[in-house]
């Protein structure tokens with residue numbers, strides 16, 4: 001059994017991850033922590049996640065539980081994540097990182113640190129369906145080419161802190177890859193006022209924040225007289241959490257380095 005430590009164990013994702021780790025035949029929930037001051041510190045992680053007493057007390061730091069597990073699953077906040085990366089490197093622990101909002105600089109640091117110290121799966125979305133959508137978008141963009149405008153719309157709950165979603169950015173990157181463009185050059189993230197006609201090469205990414213929407217993404221390919229829409233809708237957080245558990249079971253036996261869900265799910269070849 002692989003021993004798992006869950007970061008941010010009482011968050012929206014943290015609770016479902018505790019549940020999915022508990023359900024997984026090859027994983028055991030061995031440690032859990034929250035940020036200092038969280039009212040659930042000192043309580044049992046299983047009780048908070050609704051799976052009954054797991055015998056895992058929620059600590060107030062990663063250092064307090066690092067010796068209890070082999071892999072850390074992190075769905076917290078980008079600044080915290082980069083601190084956990086340093087601690088995981090020091091102790092040689094594997095990581096699964098689902099936290100979004102990591103900057104390009106953060107990702108470079110993560111790649112370099114993982115290459116030297118630990119195996120790590122990092123992905124903005126761990127649902128199987130979304131990772132298939134990434135591949136579909138790349139292929140559709142490559143086949144349709146410049147004649148079809150690419151636009152991406154994402155919708156999430158009102159509590160989400162980062163925008164656009166990490167998933168929408170990745171969809172944009174996959175479309176840009178299929179079209180031989182660079183999202184950093186052609187991404188358009190807001191439109192307001194007299195902005196003039198759309199340019200041929202831009203890729204628009206628009207954000208909706210409302211209510212308790214779990215997560216929806218649509219990639220539009222709009223051409224003359226027709227359009228294709230490729231949509232993913234998450235019905236709950238369990239596909240994300242289940243993907244994270246799958247990644248944790250997979251990553252512990254990998255060589256040091258940075259991996260994605262394409263590696264975990266065997267989608268890299270498609």
Ligand SMILES: NC(=O)c1ccc[n+]([C@@H]2O[C@H](COP(=O)([O-])OP(=O)(O)OC[C@H]3O[C@@H](n4cnc5c(N)ncnc54)[C@H](O)[C@@H]3O)[C@@H](O)[C@H]2O)c1
Pocket residue numbers: 007008009010011012013014033034035036038075076077078080097098099100101123124125126127162166240241
């Ligand atoms: N990759 C995916 O599949 C996927 C899916 C859903 C959400 N996410 C991402 O996961 C992250 C969390 O989302 P959420 O909806 O669960 O948020 P949330 O706010 O409900 O949960 C985050 C938890 O992390 C805790 N936390 C913050 N800083 C901490 C620290 N220093 N130490 C310990 N715990 C700390 C918070 O107290 C909170 O409980 C976001 O970045 C979100 O975009 C990714």
Ligand SMILES: O=C(O)C1=N[C@H](C(=O)O)CCC1
Pocket residue numbers: 100124125156157160161164165166167168214215
């Ligand atoms: O609820 C969130 O927050 C989500 N974040 C991820 C993102 O930013 O892409 C994945 C979907 C849910």
